[in-house]
Amino acid sequence: MLALPLFVFSQTKQPAIKPFLKDDVKAAKSEADDFYKAQGYNKALTIYERLVITEPNNAEYNFKLGECYLNSNINKAKSVTLLEYAANANVKEKPKDVLFELAKAYHYAGLYDRAIETFEKFRVEKKGSVDAKLKFDQWVSWSTSAKTLTANSVDVTFENLGKTINAISADYRPVMGVSDSIIYFSSKRKGNTGGMTDDLGEVTSDIYFFTQNDTSTSKAKNAGANINTAFYEECMYINPYGDKMLVYSEGPESNGDINITQLKGKQWDKPVSLGKDFVTKVMETGACMSPDGLTLYFSAEMSGSKTGKDIYRCTRTESTNWSKPERLDDNINTNGDEDAPYMWIDGKTFFFSSTGHGSMGGYDLFKSIKASSSEGFSKPENLGYPINSTYDDIGFALAPNGKTFYVSAVRDSGLGDYDIYKCTSTTSLVSTPMVWLQGVAMTSAGTPAKGAFVVVTNATTGEKVANCESNDANGHFDIAVPAGSYKVSLRHAKLGKADAEFTADPATSSKVYLEIKFQ
Secondary structure: OOOOOHHHOOOOOOOOOOOOOHHHHHHHHHHHHHHHHOOOHHHHHHHHHHHHHHOOOOHHHHHHHHHHHHOOOOOHHHHHHHHHHHHOOOOOOOOOOHHHHHHHHHHHOOOHHHHHHHHHHHHHHOOOOOOHHHOHHHHHHHHHHHHHHHHOOOOEEEEEOOOOOOOOOOEEEEEOOOOOOEEEEEEOOOOOHHHOEOOOOOEOOEEEEEEEOOOOEOOOEEOOOOOOOOOEEEEEEEOOOOOEEEEEEEEOOEEEEEEEEEEEOOEEOOOEEOOOOOOOOOOEEEEEEOOOOOEEEEEEOOOOOOOOOEEEEEEOOOOOOOOOOEEOOOOOOOOOOEEEEEEOOOOOEEEEEEOOOOOOOOOEEEEEEOOOOOOOOOOOEEOOOOOOOOOOOOOEEEOOOOOEEEEEEOOOOOOOOOEEEEEEEOOOOOOOOOEEEEEEEEOOOOOEOOOOEEEEEEOOOOOEEEEEEOOOOOOEEEEEEOOEEEEEEEEEOOOEEEEEEEEEOOOOOOEEEEEEEOO
């Protein structure tokens, strides 16, 4: 018995679609075709839906509506019956490459054997000479991988975060620091700054966030005018301490660049360039830093690249500028595309998205280990189904316990496009889970000690593990540590010194709360 992926079914009940009046068909077709040619598939879709209702035996309308579903995130599997009809049309009406498109539809519907069979029929039809632009071999590989991965699923639960967080439009790329009490994400919802829509009819993206604790979750809030403009902003990365953010910016003054902003109290500064030493002439679509902030990973398709979008690395010291970008080796990069690099808080576990490495369709999430600065990355491991799907899976944020994570996904419980989900795995996704130290620096009077310098050292070896400053607004600081005993030292120009100790044991608790008072 074939188990269909959960994400292929209709997400909300739709009102009845009315046919066009006979006199309106010609104008409607012209408008739909214009949107279709401009790749405005969501706008074209609503018109072709009515045209198919008006003329259900029209092979062209069925084909183009099927294509609109394939190129949207509404429900790609809806294209199956439409493309089956178009594929069975007589020779004169049969659209070009319809078998190839039908095979893709079967793939999204979870009918992998049928997809592989139809891909083969298409290859035979083309007498083995398939246009390279179709990436035929890659699609066959995706269907083969999808069949294997879905048959060996991992044990993960998905929780849609609901209407207070997600909108009917795309919500995607969740990021967080050590603390999962605040999550940032990108959204193309109505009400974004400036209220602009692009040529494809989509709202330009803004950065949002929500807060949560053990009992409640806030509504999603816009990150504010210091970060968001009327154009495109996306959150790429938050450092472990939650006070530095890498922002993707695209608009009149920025052509898909990486900018950086810092949290001052409760407000983010206006994002600025990473520096004159880091300048590329291409769009950087994903980025992160190592926990110490001295290595930058980013994804881009460099000019003249023969391997598509790849992941690159720049390094610096505390006193030097960024080095020139260095492409990661072929153990990470493939002839497909790689995007959204994410170095976890342990500084060793590297997550990224790729269309290669045995992906089950589009981008899948992968994991690789870099055990030390002198060693390379290990062979990437697919995170498995249902973490990955036949849709593009880009955006991943993992909590210190190694089992709780956040993704953006298209599923049957969604509100209409990509939604943010909180997920729980029965097994850890990392080899060494961490413990979240949730600390707060306090004055002797019991008020927040703002701007205290925090150093955590291993109580046994004296080795420094982490350092940061407490938040200027509330005195909080968040640090992740592996199992062990630790000393926390606070230093403040006016308040003096304060120390405390704690023990971290991931097997018994994923969080330690520590309140330290200056005397």
